Amino acid sequence: MMAALQVRRAAIGLLAVVLLYGIAAQIAHGRLPDRIWMGAHYVDNIQLLPTWRSLAEEGAFLIESDILVSSVAVSTRRVLAGLLLGSVVGILLGLATGRARRLETVADPWVTFFRFTPALALLPLYVVWFGFGELSKVLLIASSVAVVTLLGAHHGVRAVPPVYLDAAASLGASPRLAFRKIVLPFALPHIFAGIRVGVGLAWVTIVVAELIDAKMPSLGYLLALSGAYPRVPTMLIALATVGALVLAFDLILLAVQSQATRWMRRTA
Amino acid sequence: MKQRSLLLWISSLVALLVAYTVVAGALRRPDILPTTPEILQTFGSLLVRGNPPPAGEMHHEHHQHQMRSSDQVDTLVQQGVTLQDALLVSTARVLFGLLVGLPLGILIGVLLGWSRRADDYLHSVYVLIRSVPPLAFITYIMLWLGHSEAHRLIPIVYAVAVTAVIPTYHAVRDVAGRYLVAARSLGARGRLLVTKVLLPAASPAVLGGLRYAVAIAWMTAVGAEMLMAENGMGNLLVGGGMWSSRMQTRSDPAVIIAGVITLAAAGWAMDALARMLTAHLTRWVR
Amino acid sequence: MTAPLLEALDVGYTYPGPMPTHALEGLSLSVKEGEFLALLGPVGCGKTTLLRMFAGFLRPTRGTVKCAGAPVDGPGWQRGYVLQEESIFPWMTVRENLEFGLLAKGKDPQARKVGSDEMLGLIGLSAFESAWPKELSAGMSKMVEVARVLATDPSVLLLDEPFGALDAQTRARMQDALARLWEQKRKTVVFVTHDAEEALYLADRIVVLSVRPGRVKAQFAVDLARPRTVETRFSAPFLALKRQVWEATSLHPSAEK
Numbered sequence: 001m002m003a004a005l006q007v008r009r010a011a012i013g014l015l016a017v018v019l020l021y022g023i024a025a026q027i028a029h030g031r032l033p034d035r036i037w038m039g040a041h042y043v044d045n046i047q048l049l050p051t052w053r054s055l056a057e058e059g060a061f062l063i064e065s066d067i068l069v070s071s072v073a074v075s076t077r078r079v080l081a082g083l084l085l086g087s088v089v090g091i092l093l094g095l096a097t098g099r100a101r102r103l104e105t106v107a108d109p110w111v112t113f114f115r116f117t118p119a120l121a122l123l124p125l126y127v128v129w130f131g132f133g134e135l136s137k138v139l140l141i142a143s144s145v146a147v148v149t150l151l152g153a154h155h156g157v158r159a160v161p162p163v164y165l166d167a168a169a170s171l172g173a174s175p176r177l178a179f180r181k182i183v184l185p186f187a188l189p190h191i192f193a194g195i196r197v198g199v200g201l202a203w204v205t206i207v208v209a210e211l212i213d214a215k216m217p218s219l220g221y222l223l224a225l226s227g228a229y230p231r232v233p234t235m236l237i238a239l240a241t242v243g244a245l246v247l248a249f250d251l252i253l254l255a256v257q258s259q260a261t262r263w264m265r266r267t268a
Numbered sequence: 269m270k271q272r273s274l275l276l277w278i279s280s281l282v283a284l285l286v287a288y289t290v291v292a293g294a295l296r297r298p299d300i301l302p303t304t305p306e307i308l309q310t311f312g313s314l315l316v317r318g319n320p321p322p323a324g325e326m327h328h329e330h331h332q333h334q335m336r337s338s339d340q341v342d343t344l345v346q347q348g349v350t351l352q353d354a355l356l357v358s359t360a361r362v363l364f365g366l367l368v369g370l371p372l373g374i375l376i377g378v379l380l381g382w383s384r385r386a387d388d389y390l391h392s393v394y395v396l397i398r399s400v401p402p403l404a405f406i407t408y409i410m411l412w413l414g415h416s417e418a419h420r421l422i423p424i425v426y427a428v429a430v431t432a433v434i435p436t437y438h439a440v441r442d443v444a445g446r447y448l449v450a451a452r453s454l455g456a457r458g459r460l461l462v463t464k465v466l467l468p469a470a471s472p473a474v475l476g477g478l479r480y481a482v483a484i485a486w487m488t489a490v491g492a493e494m495l496m497a498e499n500g501m502g503n504l505l506v507g508g509g510m511w512s513s514r515m516q517t518r519s520d521p522a523v524i525i526a527g528v529i530t531l532a533a534a535g536w537a538m539d540a541l542a543r544m545l546t547a548h549l550t551r552w553v554r
Numbered sequence: 555m556t557a558p559l560l561e562a563l564d565v566g567y568t569y570p571g572p573m574p575t576h577a578l579e580g581l582s583l584s585v586k587e588g589e590f591l592a593l594l595g596p597v598g599c600g601k602t603t604l605l606r607m608f609a610g611f612l613r614p615t616r617g618t619v620k621c622a623g624a625p626v627d628g629p630g631w632q633r634g635y636v637l638q639e640e641s642i643f644p645w646m647t648v649r650e651n652l653e654f655g656l657l658a659k660g661k662d663p664q665a666r667k668v669g670s671d672e673m674l675g676l677i678g679l680s681a682f683e684s685a686w687p688k689e690l691s692a693g694m695s696k697m698v699e700v701a702r703v704l705a706t707d708p709s710v711l712l713l714d715e716p717f718g719a720l721d722a723q724t725r726a727r728m729q730d731a732l733a734r735l736w737e738q739k740r741k742t743v744v745f746v747t748h749d750a751e752e753a754l755y756l757a758d759r760i761v762v763l764s765v766r767p768g769r770v771k772a773q774f775a776v777d778l779a780r781p782r783t784v785e786t787r788f789s790a791p792f793l794a795l796k797r798q799v800w801e802a803t804s805l806h807p808s809a810e811k
């Protein structure tokens with residue numbers, strides 16, 4: 001557990017960032033150019049560094065008008081669906097290829113291909129096949145998540161020290177029992193590591209997909225809209241919201257992971 | 269045994285190709301699943317710089333012997349886009365991201381891993397910054413820096429740097445300690461301590477993160493190019509120009525598949541290079 | 555009588571935290587120049603803490619630690635410290651490891667080669683000069699670590715259970731190698747161990763520490779002739795001393811008397 005000193009220092013660090021930004025924004029207020037060339041025309045009244053005050057006002061507006069909440073709900077739902085689909089497929093395949101050498105060889109060309117394909121490159125293809133809409137977005141997230149969870153589960157199975165399998169076998173455990181009681185617990189940290197990477201990828205993917213197919217309401221839409229006008233406070237609030245969601249997902253996963261792997265010795 | 273598994277590997281690949289060829293050939297829907305020869309012809313069209321074939325030729329009887337033509341291919345050919353140019357541009361962006369992002373990430377990782385105090389104060393700040401997906405702030409950078417190369421490169425640099433911090437941090441904090449104690453007891457200080465002890469001790473972990481950094485750099489580069497760039501692989505995939513401006517044009521899956529295959533090959537090649545580099549630099553590891 | 559080279563004067567060390575641990579309390583100890591001193595005690599008696607203070611990595615929370623009359627102020631090559639964990643630099647060859655201290659001193663390549671040549675000869679590893687540490691056995695690695703420290707010509711060698719992780723036979727071989735090395739160099743040595751036989755075989759004097767807080771519990775002079783051999787290990791004076799030391803270290807009440 002974190003000591004009181006560390007909590008205090010972390011708080012000071014975060015507070016310093018908040019203050020520094022506030023000071024920078026106050027200094028920038030009225031000094032930074034508020035007229036920006038947008039490639040084809042000028043746009044006026046741009047606050048490149050909005051003050052905390054205008055951020056708070058904008059945030060209040062976005063929450064009151066339900067835009068932010070519904071955007072978060074829509075994007076989160078897509079990420080969750082893709083994450084669930086992708087990790088179930090990925091983990092099952094990874095466990096299978098980890099167990100069966102021959103299957104691994106058969107699957108290897110496919111896995112290698114998808115592993116080195118940036119998942120975002122599949123987006124145009126999914127759009128051709130399934131059109132813009134929920135299906136192509138969820139599938140895109142699932143594709144990027146499946147690859148990393150597959151690798152995580154595969155390496156997890158392979159990381160099981162053979163001595164434990166030997167010990168289990170000599171105690172009379174069936175392969176089924178050994179898989180459930182030995183292989184799975186050992187693979188779990190690797191699987192979680194894969195899912196954590198997958199969460200990061202899922203959010204990168206969904207933001208790009210929603211930026212391209214900007215439709216009400218979604219966080220990507222909010223980013224695209226505030227970029228088109230442009231309206232910086234909205235943009236920064238959308239950015240911070242995405243960041244907070246990524247962080248929240250990661251923290252939840254960490255908590256679940258440390259619960260599931262509490263038998264392992266923790267290094268401080 | 270080795271030979272048998274190689275055989276299995278190759279037959280799996282061949283089976284995949286044959287299955288695709290049969291299915292696509294039976295389906296006869298090039299707008300959904302282009303046939304294998306069509307994909308190969310697309311490769312041909314994209315590799316040759318030149319004028320689009322005259323209209324109508326596509327409907328000629330022997331169209332298999334000609335280069336493939338479609339809305340997307342025509343647009344690309346008109347713009348003078350070739351596969352090799354696009355790949356070169358994207359590779360350059362990825363390399364720039366690695367060359368700038370890795371040292372930056374390593375620097376931050378060393379700072380946080382080395383100084384307990386810096387870690388206490390700044391780790392939570394780092395975690396907050398890390399949580400923002402790189403491609404989300406691309407429009408914000410554009411407001412600051414205008415429509416330029418910078419807003420394609422900065423997300424890549426950022427993605428790579430953020431990725432490189434954690435392995436460096438753990439290596440410096442957890443692995444390097446005893447070597448640093450031994451070296452200081454031998455009288456080493458300052459630069460010698462950093463270059464001869466700290467960085468080598470951290471290098472296996474840093475290089476382990478390199479492979480992931482390469483993958484994330486490609487992902488970010490393609491995403492940035494799809495969103496806003498006039499060139500590169502991401503741009504080729506969406507058929508030239510920014511996607512949002514040409515949503516009406518029908519995409520050609522053959523171009524996308526050719527692009528995806530190229531990207532997979534490029535990613536694999538760069539990963540192989542990273543693996544070779546790692547193997548050479550960490551040949552001392554037990 | 556010569557002035558002590560290394561001194562701990564009424565030293566105490568408390569590890570901070572929600573439940574402070576008093577590792578050492580009111581410990582005084584002095585080491586003469588050229589002496590081979592063994593610090594003997596069970597796990598958790600603060601042997602390593604004391605050694606780290608001598609090395610300059612820990613500052614006593616009470617009392618002072620002096621080397622050659624001056625208070626110890628941070629680590630330095632004058633007090634060569636060999637950690638309990640393996641700390642040979644795995645990314646350097648054996649020779650580069652041996653030359654590292656000389657490099658830190660700013661010696662030129664010629665002088666570094668002369669120094670490392672001598673050490674390679676002393677530990678009999680000339681054939682392994684360009685080997686990676688991964689190609690060495692654990693015992694050999696440890697000898698390289700000892701020689702690496704010796705190469706800088708320190709005034710004290712601080713060795714923390716250097717052979718703790720080795721099997722009994724390798725251990726005996728390494729003890730012989732260390733004894734030969736010491737007989738040639740006659741450096742002042744502080745040797746931490748939990749093995750009474752090892753302490754007897756190597757040291758001129760044994761200091762037994764008590765557990766938490768660590769204090770000097772007993773001292774033994776080991777007046778056995780050098781060079782010591784296998785015969786020494788089974789000689790009557792050795793075994794008699796071993797019994798005394800064993801009784802001093804044992805926590806059993808009957809032996810306490």
